[in-house]
Amino acid sequence: MMTDIFSRNIAGMTDKLSRSVVAVAGCGGIGSNAAVSLVRAGLGKIIIADMDIIEVSNLNRQYYFTDEIGSKKVFTLKSRLNSINADCETVAYHKELVREDVKTLFGSADILIEAFDKAESKQWLIEEWSSLYPDKPVISGNGLSGYGDFESIKIRKMGNIYFCGDGVTTQEIGLCSARVAIISNMQANLAIELLMKLK
């Protein structure tokens, strides 16, 4: 089964990714899209966490469907990831994340994907992870609102902290599927690139 799924993967990729663990904090626009791409790429284990239920307003950009409205995001996403590749171990936590969770829930991960929506939450998550694990990368989505302006999207590296996005736009101007998907997949793409070097 694994061989069939990943027959189009790049040489050496499946072996390395199958030995890799990524944590995704948040299962909204960033987290749901990034997690799907990571599992499709052949990730061995993914840890996902989120406290929200699926609302109709999520469907313009998040990897959920109308018949899932009212369900817990994290368990719905787990089911979806299992449908893509049941051999990927998926650990799901339905809870409001706090600083202490970074070590206890995510500590075994090689890389953390920061997939929160509020800047306040992004700040403590990045600070906590980088303080605990300065040698392990964290990849943040930072500035993914609006549409167009593709040229402004970039990766800014600050040691092992990576920021994907335009670094400027905020959700007050509105969020659009295409731009959210581009940046969440930049985060997944960067995670894959880093794991190929780390493993």
Add this chain to the structure above:
Amino acid sequence: MDTVNVNGNIIEWKENMTVQDVLTAMKYTFKLLIVKVNGELVRRDQYDSYKVPCKSEIDVIHLMSGG
């Protein structure tokens, strides 16, 4: 002149200059930041106490809501 480099901008360094002093000098009033001084993470609760050495390389990222 003694200086520090903040996101590519050269500003004057002063004795006992803290991260908060740097942010004020740069007019960075937005509170949701990630700050590194010479590659070392400085947490938000350390901005007032962390002394910035002369010639420091300081990186500041503004965090944007959305996801």
